[in-house]
Amino acid sequence: MLGAFRSAFATPDLRKKILFTIGIIVVYRIGSTLPAPGVSFKNVQSCAAQMGQGGIYGLINLFSGGALLKLSLFALGILPYITASIIIQLLTVVIPRFEQLKKEGQSGQGKLTQYTRYLTIALAVLQSTGIVALAVRGQLFGNCQQEVIPGKDNIFTLAVMVLTMTAGTAIIMWFGELITERGIGNGMSILMFINIAARLPNVGEQMLQNAGGLTFFVVIVVGLLIIASVVFIEQGQRRIPVQYAKRVVGRRMYGGTSTYLPLKVNQAGVIPVIFASSLLYLPQLLQQLVGNGNSWWQRAIQTYLVDQSNPVHIIIYFLLIIFFTYFYIQITFNVNERAEEMKKFGGFIPGIRPGRPTSEYLNHVLSRITLPGSLYLGIIAVLPNFFLGLTGEQNSQNFPFGGTSVLIMVGVGLDTVKQIESQLMQRNYEGFLR
Amino acid sequence: MTLALQIILVVSSILLILLVLLHRGRGGGLSSLFGGGMQSSLAGSSVAEKNLDRITLLVAAVWAIAVIGSGLLLTVS
Numbered sequence: 024m025l026g027a028f029r030s031a032f033a034t035p036d037l038r039k040k041i042l043f044t045i046g047i048i049v050v051y052r053i054g055s056t057l058p059a060p061g062v063s064f065k066n067v068q069s070c071a072a073q074m075g076q077g078g079i080y081g082l083i084n085l086f087s088g089g090a091l092l093k094l095s096l097f098a099l100g101i102l103p104y105i106t107a108s109i110i111i112q113l114l115t116v117v118i119p120r121f122e123q124l125k126k127e128g129q130s131g132q133g134k135l136t137q138y139t140r141y142l143t144i145a146l147a148v149l150q151s152t153g154i155v156a157l158a159v160r161g162q163l164f165g166n167c168q169q170e171v172i173p174g175k176d177n178i179f180t181l182a183v184m185v186l187t188m189t190a191g192t193a194i195i196m197w198f199g200e201l202i203t204e205r206g207i208g209n210g211m212s213i214l215m216f217i218n219i220a221a222r223l224p225n226v227g228e229q230m231l232q233n234a235g236g237l238t239f240f241v242v243i244v245v246g247l248l249i250i251a252s253v254v255f256i257e258q259g260q261r262r263i264p265v266q267y268a269k270r271v272v273g274r275r276m277y278g279g280t281s282t283y284l285p286l287k288v289n290q291a292g293v294i295p296v297i298f299a300s301s302l303l304y305l306p307q308l309l310q311q312l313v314g315n316g317n318s319w320w321q322r323a324i325q326t327y328l329v330d331q332s333n334p335v336h337i338i339i340y341f342l343l344i345i346f347f348t349y350f351y352i353q354i355t356f357n358v359n360e361r362a363e364e365m366k367k368f369g370g371f372i373p374g375i376r377p378g379r380p381t382s383e384y385l386n387h388v389l390s391r392i393t394l395p396g397s398l399y400l401g402i403i404a405v406l407p408n409f410f411l412g413l414t415g416e417q418n419s420q421n422f423p424f425g426g427t428s429v430l431i432m433v434g435v436g437l438d439t440v441k442q443i444e445s446q447l448m449q450r451n452y453e454g455f456l457r
Numbered sequence: 458m459t460l461a462l463q464i465i466l467v468v469s470s471i472l473l474i475l476l477v478l479l480h481r482g483r484g485g486g487l488s489s490l491f492g493g494g495m496q497s498s499l500a501g502s503s504v505a506e507k508n509l510d511r512i513t514l515l516v517a518a519v520w521a522i523a524v525i526g527s528g529l530l531l532t533v534s
Contacts, residue, residue, distance in 0.1 A: 060466060060527035096524060133481070144474055173531065183463045183470075187524060190470035193477040194517060200480065 030447060037207075037446050044206035047198050048217055054097045054194070055090040055221075059187055061180045062094045062158075063173050070171060090218075094158060094171065096191040099150055101199065101214050103192050107142035109298065111135060116354055143196055144189065151188035155181055207446075208439035216435040219428045246429075249403070253433045256399050259288040261392055263385070268369040284372075286389060289396040290356060293430040295347035296404045299340055300427060303328060337408050341401040348397035349390075358385045403430060462527045469520040476513045481506060 032038050058064045091098045115121040115135070124131035158171050159181065172184070195214065202210030231239045262283035269279035306324045327335040362382035371377045375384050407426040 054521075057524060058528055060463070060524050061531070062528075063531060064528065065532075140478060144478065179463065183466050186470040187466055187520075190473045190520060193474045197477045197480065197513065 027447070031443060034447070034450055037443065040205065040207050040446075041443075044202050044208070044213065047202055047206065048213070051097065051195070051198055051214060051217065052221065054191065055095050055100075055218075056093065057096045059094055059096050059098065059184050059191075061172055061184050063171060066171050066173075067092075067094050091154070094154070096187065097195055098154060098188055099147055099192045099195075100218055101195055101211055103146040103150060104139070104143045104196055104199070104211060105215075105297065106301065107139045107146055109294075109301065110142060111139045112354070140196065144193060147189045147192035148185065151185045151192075154188070155184050208435070208442050212431075212435040213439065216432055219432055249406070250429060250433060253403060253429055254437065256288055256396075257433060257437060260285045261288070261388065262286075263388065264373055265365060265370045266373055268371075270369055284361070284385075286392055287396075288392055289400060290389070290393065291348045291351040291396070291400070293400075293427070293434050294351050295344050295397070295400055296427050296430055298347040298351070299343035299404075302343060303336075303340060337405050340408075341405050344401040344404055345397040348400055349393060352389065352393055356389065358382045358389065361385060400430070459527065459530055462523050462530065465523045466520065466527065469516055469523060472516050473513070473520055476509065476516060479509060480513070 031041065058067060090100055111121070115125045121135065124134050155172075161171070172180070199210030199214050202208065202213055204210075206213075227239070230242060262285055264281060264283050266281045267279060270277050306328050327333055328339070359382045362378060362385060365371065365381060366377040372381055372384065375381055404426050
């Protein structure tokens with residue numbers, strides 16, 4: 024293991040990439056602690072301390088690594104980008120033009136990315152305006168009396184704040200792309216990883232104070248077990264054998280090999296969880312925008328959707344995750360296309376005719392394998408909701424050893440390690456994974 | 458002084474957003490966001506892209522200085 028680290032740093036190419044990534048991460052963390060212009064750093068600190076962790080901004084605050092409640096430069100984090108990509112991804116099903124672009128390959132994909140970038144900026148303007156408005160009205164920190172934004176009567180000051188936060192989001196997007204291009208791994212997911220990991224010490228300390236040493240120890244052990252099981256399932260795959268026929272092109276022989284088509288148990292990754300939690304967050308957002316009333320639907324939202332320990336909330340969340348797992352696999356893994364591709368290159372699954380029977384077979388296997396995958400995703404995501412009392416937090420999704428956080432961290436971590444590994448393999452070094 | 462900093466912030470923020478949007482998007486959205494394979498782009502960055510990087514970095518530096526400056530002004534006053 025350590026030897027792999029040494030050889031990773033001994034390779035000049037890889038060393039440069041890793042150092043570049045670390046450098047960007049450092050800049051990103053610094054930016055997450057700098058307050059936006061016009062924000063009184065001292066007052067924000069005391070307000071945030073007063074409110075403690077959690078609150079209603081669970082998901083946003085999770086994805087921004089706690090930067091939101093500091094009203095920092097990068098307060099929005101990468102959430103606008105994630106939302107924008109989800110929207111564009113969903114629109115490819117709805118709008119024919121987008122579907123066409125997606126099928127077009129490289130250039131179409133580039134255009135879609137460009138649309139995502141524009142949408143990100145638009146969403147960033149919206150969200151930063153929302154956050155600034157909340158802060159001005161004093162709702163961001165519950166009932167904190169201190170003035171968070173001293174010059175809040177001046178419209179121009181507020182406009183500058185919104186603009187700066189939007190520019191911050193643009194910079195984050197650029198950082199992510201830079202890491203993808205010149206660093207290691209996928210930039211956006213690495214930044215997300217950093218955001219979540221940055222909260223770990225904080226939450227751990229709180230738990231230690233609230234619940235005492237023994238509980239803390241037990242939670243750590245349970246957390247490690249959960250991480251191990253997530254890694255186990257994340258790596259699990261069904262290998263469907265594929266035999267390629269020999270063909271002669273000119274004087275060369277091609278094919279004749281037997282490979283396999285890997286179908287992961289959890290083909291959808293962590294995206295269904297993100298979709299589901301974003302969707303559950305919407306009614307909360309609506310309620311905030313309308314203001315605090317006490318009509319019947321607002322009370323219903325409060326008890327059934329916002330309160331995460333409520334059984335109704337847990338069941339809805341669970342069902343949504345299962346639905347989105349099937350949905351997402353349906354739109355990303357096109358069975359017909361795979362079968363068609365295999366047929367084109369002279370491949371077939373032993374015992375099954377190429378063409379339509381193959382696609383039907385793939386569909387059958389995929390839907391069977393997705394069931395445990397989706398159940399697993401749902402269970403892991405819902406798990407922390409049962410530990411509410413332990414952490415003394417209202418917002419369990421912030422709980423670092425379960426739910427969305429672990430799924431994202433393990434997924435991103437595995438991906439990045441694999442990428443470093445393949446780079447090492449190119450140079451004939453032994454990798455991290457044995 | 459505050460006003461001057463704010464004006465610098467407005468200008469540099471808008472410039473920064475435009476410059477970032479001018480870059481060629483990498484990453485390819487969500488599909489590659491979580492475990493989407495390793496299609497590393499083999500094509501190196503072009504000269505135009507390199508210059509764009511430099512200009513963006515410059516504007517970002519101005520922007521960061523303006524942000525820190527206005528923060529300091531607020532703390533001192």
